[in-house]
Amino acid sequence: MSHLVAVLAGDGIGPEVTHEAVSVLQAVRPDLRFEEALIGGAAIDSVGEPLPAATLDLCRKASAVLLGAVGGPKWDKLEPVTLRPEVGALLPLRRELNLYANIRPAQTMTPLLHASPLKEERSKCDLIVVRELTGGIYFGQPRGRQNEGATALDTCIYHKHEVERIARRAFEIALTRRSVLVSVDKANVLETSRLWRETVDVVAQDYPQVSLSHMLVDNCAMQLIRDPGQFDVILTENMFGDILSDEASMITGSLGLLPSASLSDAKEGSVFGLYEPVHGSAPDIAGQDKANPIAAILSAAMMLDLSFSDQSGAAKIRNAVEEVLSEGIRTGDIYEEGSRLVGTKEMGRLIQSKL
Ligand code: IPM
Ligand code: MG
Numbered sequence: 001m002s003h004l005v006a007v008l009a010g011d012g013i014g015p016e017v018t019h020e021a022v023s024v025l026q027a028v029r030p031d032l033r034f035e036e037a038l039i040g041g042a043a044i045d046s047v048g049e050p051l052p053a054a055t056l057d058l059c060r061k062a063s064a065v066l067l068g069a070v071g072g073p074k075w076d077k078l079e080p081v082t083l084r085p086e087v088g089a090l091l092p093l094r095r096e097l098n099l100y101a102n103i104r105p106a107q108t109m110t111p112l113l114h115a116s117p118l119k120e121e122r123s124k125c126d127l128i129v130v131r132e133l134t135g136g137i138y139f140g141q142p143r144g145r146q147n148e149g150a151t152a153l154d155t156c157i158y159h160k161h162e163v164e165r166i167a168r169r170a171f172e173i174a175l176t177r178r179s180v181l182v183s184v185d186k187a188n189v190l191e192t193s194r195l196w197r198e199t200v201d202v203v204a205q206d207y208p209q210v211s212l213s214h215m216l217v218d219n220c221a222m223q224l225i226r227d228p229g230q231f232d233v234i235l236t237e238n239m240f241g242d243i244l245s246d247e248a249s250m251i252t253g254s255l256g257l258l259p260s261a262s263l264s265d266a267k268e269g270s271v272f273g274l275y276e277p278v279h280g281s282a283p284d285i286a287g288q289d290k291a292n293p294i295a296a297i298l299s300a301a302m303m304l305d306l307s308f309s310d311q312s313g314a315a316k317i318r319n320a321v322e323e324v325l326s327e328g329i330r331t332g333d334i335y336e337e338g339s340r341l342v343g344t345k346e347m348g349r350l351i352q353s354k355l
Helices: 014-028 041-047 053-061 085-096 110-115 160-175 191-204 217-226 238-251 294-306 311-326 344-353
Strands: 004-010 033-036 064-069 101-107 126-132 140-146 151-155 180-185 211-216 233-236 259-267 270-277
Touching (some): 004 014, 004 041, 004 053, 014 033, 014 064, 014 294, 014 311, 014 344, 041 085, 064 294, 101 160, 101 238, 110 311, 126 160, 126 238, 160 191, 160 233, 180 191, 180 217, 191 211, 217 238, 259 294, 270 294, 294 311, 294 344
Parallel strands (some): 004 033, 004 064, 126 233, 180 211, 180 233
Antiparallel strands (some): 101 126, 101 259, 140 151
């Protein structure tokens, strides 16, 4: 059966990096079909809304979604905020497609160990943040302004079933790795966190092989810098995951290299997911052939791995990336003296040449 991949290139460097990721996918999997749709600022400019119905329809029809990036200064000040690419496209897309499990690996690559802001002997890390993506304070109602605008309100809500399903995901992932799971919350203050902790403890009974511990989020932020090597899988709620995943990504020193997946439940035997680089739309370098396409390309590898159960295709892509990096080929963001500077297209072409 030929899978359909929805391609939402978006704004800024999104189209450039996505183009390279699609080329790599085509080289490894000639059977995949691709269809493009508008999202973010590009969609606002051409049809007046950040997430057109046609885009959602295409995503629902597809087996997986490849996303570039959305947003930029041109659309940052639009009112109401629901017109802006982040709030008007990204959040409803996650919610509508039920992409509740956000998987964000942070793994140091040997050729780039020195790029970490941490001391080299401490910077080695290989962890995954499993972030709940469709609940919590990002979506809770009521929200808004009261008191003639002088009071602002957001609501953090979690339901037990939302915690259960993301916890199960995290335990399953831990089983495929070193089987060490740290669940992060703020249970000393928040009721949602106490529900979170209770629920994770119940799910843990089904996974006796996994070593589970709980950590408060402030301590986790500190531990990530003190000793990132202690972590294997970090399970946490939406907003804590937003913050901790940025922190974890920086430890690797190479934001431009990190992929991510946002997963829903299995649909006809395969897991539906949206795959995107962790980096944003970088409007300052858009259209200049400067962006690093590796995060997008590694996101494509995650797609093969998680949505299409094609571990060998995924490994081919990852190995090609490592090979190119070990040859000292670099885009500007990871450039160092003595290495060979290339643009987006050349980086993509070289990676393809290793496949
Ligand atoms: C992310 C981003 C988004 C989030 C923003 C752009 C809404 O920071 O994917 O981490 O907070 O989830
Ligand atoms: Mg974020």
